Every structure is written in C-alpha cells, then in structure tokens.
Amino acid sequence: MPVLRRRLAAVLGLLLSVPAAADEGMWMANQLPELAAQLRAAGFEGDPAALADLTAAPLNAVVKAGGGTGAFVSDQGLLVTNHHVAYGVIQYNSKPDRNLLEQGFAAADQPGELRGSPDFRVLVTERFDRVTDRVLAAASGKKGLAYFDAIDAAGKAIVAECEAQKGRRCSVANMDYGAEFYRIQQVELRDVRLVYAPPGAIGKYGDEIDNFMWPRHSGDFALLRAYVGTDGKPADYDAANRPYRPPGHLAVSRDGPKDGDFAMLAGYPGITYRHRLASEFAERIDWGLAANVDALDALIAVIEREGARDKDAAVKYASQLASLKNGSKRFSGELAGLLRSDAKRQRAEAEQAMLAWLRHDGRSDARCRKGERCLDGAATLEHITGVEALLRQASATRERDLLLTLMQNQTQLLRAANSLQRLALERGKPDPKRETGYQQRDENLIEAQLKQVQRRYAAGTEQALVLELLRRYRALPPAQRIPEFDAAFGTDADTAQATLARIYGATRLGDEAFRLSKLGAEPAAVRASDDAMLALAAKIQPALLRLEQERKQREGELLRLRPAYMAALKRWYRERDKPLFPDANATLRVSYGHVAGFSPRDGVDYRPVTTVAGIVEKHTGKDPFDAPAPLLAAIARGDFGTTADPALNTQTVNFLTDLDTTGGNSGSPVLNARGELVGLNFDSNWESVSASWWFDPRYKRAVHVDLRYLRWLMDKVYPAHWLLAEMGVPASR
C-alpha cells in the first residue's frame, strides 16, 4: 500500500466521529465481579458476582458445541447454537431423497429426534482451576527449549491425570502469554441429536455473498439435544439414552433487543493479539499483512493461469482458490482497518507511555499484589528488551518462513510426503514423546488428509505453485537461504523446473493406495524409500527439524520473558482503575456492551435491527437469496403474533451489538440486562475484520440472530410448538 494511502487513512481516522463508549474486553468469568460498577453502569440488572462462577447460572448453561458455542435452553438438555455450527449434524442426517440441509427439520416429538454425527461433541465445563504454580515450578530455572519442553510436559501430565476420570475432557489454557495457566475440566457429551433446523435457504440466507456483511437476514440457528446413558453418565449413542440434565439453562426473553439495550455474550473466542507489543503491531501493519496478500495473490494467479488451460485442474483447485481469495481479501481488509484505526501509532503511543511510567513511577515491585509474580521496573524492562530481541531474531527470516509455510500448506503431494516422513520419524519414539500432531491419536486425521489429496491435486498446478514459491525463495538474501533446499532444488530457475518435473513425473504418491500404504509401513523403509517425492522430503527433513527447534527455542524464551510485559501492563491498567483481559485463547469469555448500529462510511448509517422486509428485498429466487415459499407467504400474510417488534411493527431478523467477539464465538448466546436469551451470535461485520488486533469502537460489531425470529419461524412458518413450550415461550394463541 503506497505511502499516500497510509497517510490518508490516518487523516480519515481524525475526520471520523469520536468513538462511542463501547467496551473492549473478552473477560474471564472470575474477572467480572471486579467489573461490577461498569456492568451496572452499562445497564446490567443482575448480580455481577454471580457471573464469576462458570459452574453456576447463567454461565453453566453455556457450552462448547462442535466448533462453536451453544447454550442450554431447557432442563431436558435442549440446546441452541448456529445452523453453521450444527452443519455436520444436519448433513449427517441428509440423504439425496431427504436433504435436511435443504429442507430443514423439525422433530415431531422427542423420540423423533435424529442421531447426530459421531464426532460432534458438547463440552460442559465442570471445573476451572488455576494451575500456574505447578506449571511454572516445572520450568523454574530453565531457559529456551528446556523451558518450552518443561511447560509442555507439565501440561500433558495435568491433562492425563484429569482425563483419567471417565467421560471427561481436559486441557490446560495458557493465559497472558505464559503468565498464568488454568486447568479446564469438562463433561464430554457424545450423544447429541438433531431437534430442529430451518431450511438451508433460511439458515444461511445470503451465504458467502452476505458473509461479513450488514444488513443481514439469516436464520443461522439450530436446536440440538444432549443425551446421556441410563446411568446419567456420558455415553455413545444408544436408543435407550435419556436427555441430559444440564447444570443450568437460559430463560428465553419474551422481549427483543432494541437500539441501546444492554447486551452480554458468553462464548469461546479463538485468538486475539490485542496485547502484543507495539513492534509486533508495526510488523503486522508494515509488512505481514501486505506480504501475505502479495504471496497469496501470486498463488491465486498461478492457479487461475493453470486452471485456464486445464479444466480438470480448475475444478480440483476451486476450493483452494476460493480459500486463497478469501484469505487475501481478509488480510487486505485487516490492513485497511488497522490503518483506518491508526492502530500502529495508537499502540506505540500507549506502549511508550507505559514504558516511561515503568522507568519512573513503575519501578517498584511494591505495587504488585501479594502472591503475584512481578518484577521490579528494571527487571521488567530487561525482560521486555529480551522479548524485542527475540522478535527481531524471528523477523530476520520472516520472508523465508512465510514461503516455507505456504509450501507446506498450499501443496498436496509435497505436504503428504513431509507428513509421511515426519510420522515415520515420530513413530520410532514412545507415544508421549512424539511431537504434537504425530501421536497415535493423530494418525486417523493424517489418514483422512492423505485421502483428501485425490480430490484436490493436479500435478501441473502443484508444480507451478512450488515453482512460484521457489522463485520467490531464490530472490531472498543469502542469510535466509537453507543449504538443504538449495541442494534439493538447485539455485536457478532451470534446475528448479527440471527437478520438479523429474520428481512429480516419477513419484507414485499421487496414487492413493501407494500413499496410504506408507502410513503403516516400517519407518526405516519410508525414510529409505526410492519414491522421488518421499526421497525429496527425507532430504529436506533435517532442515525443517532444525528450523522447528530454533522456533521452539524462541517460543520457550518468549514464554519465559513475555509475562513480565503482561504483568507491567496489568499493573499499569490497575493504576488507572482499568482491568485487563487476557488475549483470547479459546477459553470461555464474557463480553458486555450494547445493541448498536454504526456508520460504515460518510453519509451512511446502519440500523442495529433488520426486518423481514430485507428478506423480500434480497430475494432473487436463486441461491443464496432463494427464500422458501412458506417464508415469503408468511411474510406477505404479516401475521407476526407475539414476536413482532412493538415499535417497528414487523418481524425482526438479525441485530448488531458492539460486543467484543472473534472467530470461535459462533453460537454464543446473547443475553439482555436480566440475563435472558435474546440472540445468538453468528458473524461479525466486514469493518471489524481487524479487531483481532485492534478494537475500534466505531466499527467493531457482532451480528446476531434475533431470538424472536427463531420463535416466529417455529411458531408460524415451520411450526414446532412443543419446543417453544419446552423453552418457556409458547406459540401465540
């Protein structure tokens, strides 16, 4: 992005209206009592102290469901989540003559509920305990790789102990980049059945076109029910199983959200970078995002060029192409957003202020809370200097590392060969010592990936992709080059091309049977295989292992040093009476704020609530805007009963809040001031794609299904009155 555009983006930031008072924060439940005053000021009518306990109401109703979040809405294990979260369960029950993804499904009664896909899990949190002392004790006195390995081993041991209990799933969460560790113990429910799903044309109305867009008009919800064995314990599917009695469930609100209402959301946000160092912000904005866009666009061009001359390749790479385009678009959007928010400058100024404070006022460790691991100002600054040095070290090879990552994850045959060689290596070790991702329990996944190759691989396209990456690799300064790679592919274009032509021409890895046969083969035989691609992978493996060790060494040091930075940040916030939330790490978090529209650009305001009029406006009769006839007819009848919005005098569909969310929050319940369920989170707006780094209250919004739309559909369009009664919101009349 040219310098002028960057400057303009900053000018724009100054021209735009002053930020609204939206609240950044993905809070751990145990932080919420500290926020009591803010919660009450925002409009929360419940007891903030009650929010601290994950195992008490209302948070005990919130569960991990499949890849997203869900919430119990009855004492009979009924739970609500997104249509796209339950997708696999619906797909599992779809047949050509009864396609539930298309038609939707409404169980007539409880026995009519459909068995879910075997891999779908609901996880109910039972315990959430701090294990920082035990984990850090193991690493005490260590550095670098040893520190990394000690933390890794301590975590694995804690999980193993915890999972010795039957029907439990455990994990150790790293908070604040190695500052704190928590053990999470969850009940793992394995019999989860399909209860209700709207037709796909409602559940994903607008689909890819509307994805990230506002205004939205999607009924992205589904109802599932968790079952347990007759003994009340988690069990695989069995017809005799009974509905699970959850520790708690949410009350469904009879009112709906309106502009300015308090709103609160609980869920499992995946990852954010808000507390990264200013230098990391600068690198992301000045280099990372544009570099990714540039590399992805180059691969897109290769696939399109190859696809133009080979129709079969075009079909095989359609999905990868779409994914690359989506990636490039998202990176571009993230860059535009960070520039518009002037995030680099803002982060740098905040960090400079903190460092200045550390150098003077913040020097004494007397400000640390009792029992808190915190260093004095000088030691903290020393640690931060250490972190900066490690980041600079990583940056020195960032161009090469980006290319190597793409070479791994944008190829099929090369990745398969690398994977098989690594597995062969790991299989020679005792299972607990095997690298994460290559343990016994991972072999099924590896097999599945090896089977996928067939549908996504064309030799010409993959060679062209690797050639493009090698071309870029050869343009790097010598310090970033790797001897094993130079030896394997040569140091000029002709050699690279000839080498690849030879390898891709000779390898039998394109043959599924051959490929899968290597999965269970003697490790030594795989390593010594004369297959050209496997031999190549064996040749470059030492380099990949060496780079991995270097990375772990660096990550170990970062785990050791970064907590000082986080502790200083925390103290600095505390002195300003502001609590600090840990960056998201797929653990349960709570965010609160308000129902709020926004202005996407000069002259335009987005309202926070959409109505069925938008469904009719968007309807084209063609996917993804093909509203089913019963829905259109019901809209035309205008019979919205008790679910109509009293002020708008029509049926609402979706709404916006300024809640702090990120990927993983899909299906998160949205609660009103009384803690009642008013919505289901399902997406964000395009303008907030940069929010994983920087929360800009002018633009950060979350997109939700209005629970009244769910109720109306189940009342008037695709009725399931018994379920409405079970949820305590009976059908009208």
Added chain:
Amino acid sequence: MPVLRRRLAAVLGLLLSVPAAADEGMWMANQLPELAAQLRAAGFEGDPAALADLTAAPLNAVVKAGGGTGAFVSDQGLLVTNHHVAYGVIQYNSKPDRNLLEQGFAAADQPGELRGSPDFRVLVTERFDRVTDRVLAAASGKKGLAYFDAIDAAGKAIVAECEAQKGRRCSVANMDYGAEFYRIQQVELRDVRLVYAPPGAIGKYGDEIDNFMWPRHSGDFALLRAYVGTDGKPADYDAANRPYRPPGHLAVSRDGPKDGDFAMLAGYPGITYRHRLASEFAERIDWGLAANVDALDALIAVIEREGARDKDAAVKYASQLASLKNGSKRFSGELAGLLRSDAKRQRAEAEQAMLAWLRHDGRSDARCRKGERCLDGAATLEHITGVEALLRQASATRERDLLLTLMQNQTQLLRAANSLQRLALERGKPDPKRETGYQQRDENLIEAQLKQVQRRYAAGTEQALVLELLRRYRALPPAQRIPEFDAAFGTDADTAQATLARIYGATRLGDEAFRLSKLGAEPAAVRASDDAMLALAAKIQPALLRLEQERKQREGELLRLRPAYMAALKRWYRERDKPLFPDANATLRVSYGHVAGFSPRDGVDYRPVTTVAGIVEKHTGKDPFDAPAPLLAAIARGDFGTTADPALNTQTVNFLTDLDTTGGNSGSPVLNARGELVGLNFDSNWESVSASWWFDPRYKRAVHVDLRYLRWLMDKVYPAHWLLAEMGVPASR
C-alpha cells in the same frame, strides 16, 4: 420480470415504512400564491405571493443556462451553475498544455475571464403570457391531423412575431397536454464567460461510478458571467462588452442546510408523466419498460458479440454500447421502482375514484371556474373514452413501433440514408412548410450528424444489429407488418441476410465525402440515386411517411381530447383543496420540501449531508476518485473556517432534499426558508429513477452541492476571494 417478483415487490411496499410528508409538485410560479398556507407550514419565511412573478425576485435570478439551469449571484451578471452544465465552456478554453477540464480555472480578475463557447446561451425570462385562447381558436372545430397542424402553425406564428424583437428567444409551451398554452419571451445572452471552475477531479468526483448514487462528494459547480454590448443589449463576444445587469440576483446564505430544513428549488425540469392515464401507467409497467430492456439487451448482446471478433468495431461501438447499457439499467431501475411503489395499482385506484365522482358528483359544469374551458361530466367521460381508444390504437402496433424507432436511432448508415432522403423531400417545400427537424436552420445539425458516422460505424456490427431487429420484426403478428418493409427485406432470415449483405457491400454512404455530397445535391437526384442504401431508404420512405401521418393524426386527437381529462383532474383536486401542477415540459417550475435523508433498504439509513471524510474514504488516486493533492492537504489541515458545519464540526460537501425534480433541473438553485442560496442541484438518487412517472416520498430525493463547499474551495483550496466578496460572502479573516 416474473410474476412472483412483481408480487414480492408489492409485498415489500406494504412492509416498508409509511411515506414521509414530502410534497410532490413542480409548480408554475403563478400557482405559488395558491400554496401560501402549505409553503408557510413547510417553513418558508418569505412572501409566497412574491414568488408568482417570474420577472421579480427571487425567480428573476433563475435562468436557463446551456442545457440546464443557472442563477445570478451578483448584480454584475455573475452566475452559478453545474460544472457539467458549463462543461462545453470549460472544454472550449482547454488546450493540451493548459487543460482547464483537468486543472480548473480561477480568473484573477474580471478582465481575466475567458470567452465562452459560441453556442452557449443564457436565457433570462422577460415575459410569460397565456396564449391559450389564440392557439385554441385556430384549432376550433378541427379534428385529428388538422387539429395538430393548426396548433403547430399557431405556435410557429406566435414565435415568429415574438422573435421579431431583437435579441429575444421565444417559444410556446403546451401545458396539461393541450389545455393551456403560454408564450415565453426571453433575453438571449450570447457572450457568457468562464469565471471559475474547480478541477475536473472535484467537479465530477466519482463521475460515472457515483452517478445516481448517494452518498455523493462532488463539487459540481462553476461560475460564469454574462456580458452585453456597450449599449446594454445582447451581443456576440466582444472585448469591449460589459457585464450584464441582471433583473435580480440571489443572496448566498451564510448558513448551510441541515436535516429537516425547509428547501425550495427553481429550474427547468424536462418531462414527467405523472398525470398520464392509469392505462398508460399499466402499459409502461406491464409492457413498455420490460420490452425496452429486452430489446436493448438484445442489441447489447449483438454489439458485444461483434466486438469480440472485431476489435476495431468494439472501439467504434463503445459509446453506443455504454449508452444502451445505461438505458437498459435505467429502464430496469424504473420498473423496479414503479413495482416497489405499487404505482400501477395506486394510479388505477385514484383514477377509478375520480371517474366514479365524475359519473355522479362531478357531472355539472357549474363547478368549473369562470372562463375555464370545461365540459360537463358526460362530455368529459366521452372525451376520456376517446383518449382510451386512441391509446389502444397506438398500442396495437407498439412492438413494431419500438423496433422501428431502434432501427432509426441505433444505426448509422441506415439513419443517414433515411435522413438524406427525408431532407431531399423537404427541401422541395417552402421553408415554413418543411417538417420540424428538416428546416434550413436544422441543416447544420444534420451535417454534423453525418460527419459523426465515421467514428461510430462498422459495417458488420450495423448489419448484425439490423438483422436482429428484423428477426424480431418478422416474429410480429401480420397486422403489425409493413408491406414496404417486407418488400425491401424479404420475409425470411436468408433473404434479409442476403439483402443486407448486398446493400452494405455496395453502398458508398460509408464514405464521408460521398455522404456529405448528398446533403446539397439535387433532391430529385438523391431520390433517384442508385446507391444501394439510398435506394433502400427511398423504397421504405412512403411507409415511414404514412406511419408519421397516422401518428400526427392520433396526436392531434389526443391534443383535442386529453384536456377534458386534465380539467376533470384539476376540478377533482380542487374539491379536495389540492392544487395540481402541470406535468414538466422544460418550463420554469418551483418545488419545495425539506432537507431529508432516506432508507434505501432494510437496515440502512442515508444521512442527508455528506462531509469531506467521504472524499478521503473514496480516494483511490485513480479517476474518477483522484482527489487533487491541494484538496487532500486542505482536508488534512482541517482548516474549514466559517464554512464548517457547526454541528458536524467539519466541512460538508453535498446534501439531499425531497424536492421534486427531473432531468433538466441540473444547476437549479436550492434556497432556504429565507430565499437564500444554500445549494445547487446536480443529480438524483438511483431509487428515484421511476419518479418521472410516480413520486414516492420514501425514495424521491434530489442531490445538491452544499454552497459552503463551493465557498470553502474558493476560500481555502483554490482561492478566488474577489468572487466571494462579489457574492457577499467574503473569505474567512
């Protein structure tokens, strides 16, 4: 458009919010005193009675300028209009090394003003007189063609008498479809100079991409000055000429528009169809718009297909292709808008109500005002029946007539041949008897058109276009066929193709010298020419003349019968205390309403005022979003002085009102409640493209330049402080 979509559009109309209280109406000035109560209720603070006189303030400041409207803003003949209205004047002064279209222009002082293009005229209305009695007396007792010719001749005589005065331009305007006639006498100013124009990148910021769009950010304005001879009379350019002293000029407001403010606009709207019969609405909606889209899309496909195999043809037809696409898009937009507004049903219900009233309460002519030509109810109904019969008659050949129109105006060589043959015919008559468009004064225009052919003609493409139109023609029912056409082109595809190949292969009309030589040739020689294309035109001319006579016969009858419908409509409105404005006919009209945003679709609100933030947001550095560096720098400085909006605390650019406008209103001054100039009209929003037929207060908006933007640019960005002083709004400090 499928039936379902039509039904959905109607459903949507019901779902959308209740119309705001916007006022439809393009009023004649002499109607405004009648509207005094409404004007005051809307917020007008001046004297409504003062608005009646076109020759008194403020309307005497409003003039016809080039193809649009302008307004005097000083007593020294300084006038403001749109950049796109003054385009020819700016272009005339542009040279490769000093491109004023790109750079803009600011005269340093009065002597530095630049001579305008010779064809640019400013027309100042001196008199506006009712001549209905004289015109209708001439037609009294006549019918059909004779009625048409009598009206035509009376108008020509009135104009000739009026224009006997030196320096005057006169016309006769037909109001209410033949009910009233007015003579308009205007001073014709021929020396109009360029005083100030912003760079094109400001004057048409957004250009075709933003055309019809909102939010807008265009500085679409320019300043001109009218000059007269040393005797104070209209004169051609002469260095000795002096600034014209206009009869009045507008005061420029020091405040700007804000949401809800009263607004008023005067200008020359071109044509509307609001008072057409319900059956005409039905035909437009049920047939006309879709038929036009279908035919235009077919021609678009032909041009694209031919362009794909002939690059030269693609270049030559680029402009015609763009125009066809624009036409198709506009017709589609008009249809969508009329369906969304449910205009057909609404117009039919209103007309049915009026007819029912006519049959009962409205029977007596006692309700007519003294001196008003109006019939009793029975006679009125009889006239309306007559109109309906004439419309049905026209409809019987509508498909064919559409194709013939396209064959005329979408071809180059065929049109040239028809034009030359018609001119040859007319040149045999005394000039006053020659057909309009083929008189002596029209010959320059015809020559110019004949010269254009070269740049826009490719034989293959034109043949393909004519073949497509003939294919559609042959599919018509026999009753619509024309013997001369069947004889000329045959009645099957092969004959048509062979005939066209022979004619286009043989004709020399593609040669400019040959073509132009026919312009002054002996009429008989042209008619007897052995050139294949001229011979074809001679062969089909009798048919074209016959159809033209039939059309004039019908139009004469409509002129005779339609006034009864208009009189009934007027009386019906009057009984409901509502005045009725005549449909627009390029005469001066006044519209009043308010500054108002709107909701283009569910969940989205458009604000009525835009700011410079939007310029920065849209800036790409590439045309049409290439904001000049001085503008960007001035925005970044944020020095908006006295022109900043006090509430928004930044510089505004454009604004929206619900004023009733149509094409021709370009450059119309927008006045505030005190009659001061606050804006310049320059466009409409896309949602109101159907407003020429139906005014929907939810969507009909007009787009204006905020005069504060003009003042800021002239104050801080491209300064011309002497002009601000002349306008009475001196630069800040």
